[in-house]
Amino acid sequence: INIILTKDNNSYRSFYNALLHEGYRDLAALLQDGIPAVSSGNRKSSMDGMTSYVKTILCEGGVPQRPVVFVTRPKLVDAIKKKLYCLGSDPGWVTVYGMAGCGKTVLTAEALRDPQLLEDYFPGGVHWISVGKQDKAGLLIKLQNLCSRLEHDSTLSQRPPLNIEEAKDRLRLLMLRKYPR
Numbered sequence: 001i002n003i004i005l006t007k008d009n010n011s012y013r014s015f016y017n018a019l020l021h022e023g024y025r026d027l028a029a030l031l032q033d034g035i036p037a038v039s040s041g042n043r044k045s046s047m048d049g050m051t052s053y054v055k056t057i058l059c060e061g062g063v064p065q066r067p068v069v070f071v072t073r074p075k076l077v078d079a080i081k082k083k084l085y086c087l088g089s090d091p092g093w094v095t096v097y098g099m100a101g102c103g104k105t106v107l108t109a110e111a112l113r114d115p116q117l118l119e120d121y122f123p124g125g126v127h128w129i130s131v132g133k134q135d136k137a138g139l140l141i142k143l144q145n146l147c148s149r150l151e152h153d154s155t156l157s158q159r160p161p162l163n164i165e166e167a168k169d170r171l172r173l174l175m176l177r178k179y180p181r
Contacts, residue, residue, distance in 0.1 A: 011071060018069040054115045061126040064109050073107060080111040088121045105130070124179060136164060143167035150174045 004015050019028035083094045096104045129146050144160040147170050161167035
């Protein structure tokens with residue numbers, strides 16, 4: 001509790017919500033009177049600037065939504081944003097790595113909620129794909145789905161790739177020619 005009290009009001013609310021959602025309602029009830037009020041004028045989060053355009057782009061691209069229990073980590077989100085902004089001058093990849101459950105997905109999705117980043121550097125939208133540990137059949141299905149999403153506006157209706165190598169080749173060409181970012 002002492003650590004949370006040194007943080008901002010959002011941390012206190014997140015801790016309270018975590019207690020509620022994880023089955024510690026009795027502890028949450030003890031903290032309920034101390035929950036800071038949320039005023040729209042003081043609250044600064046990336047959700048405040050989230051337009052319907054951003055929501056649509058993220059939803060269409062399959063970017064995960066913010067979890068119910070969310071703790072802001074602005075320094076880490078800003079570090080990911082900086083790397084994504086670098087893609088504007090030098091197309092490539094940004095890899096976020098770490099042990100399971102450390103927040104890679106949440107941090108990266110949060111970085112993509114920046115309307116300026118989406119409009120300036122990803123005007124065609126984003127395509128989120130989670131791979132993780134996959135057998136070959138599962139990986140092929142994910143690659144086929146990604147090919148289908150990326151080719152959706154193509155005048156040529158292509159059949160799905162029949163194997164992983166064909167999918168990799170098609171995705172490589174799509175990334176180089178149609179989606180360099």
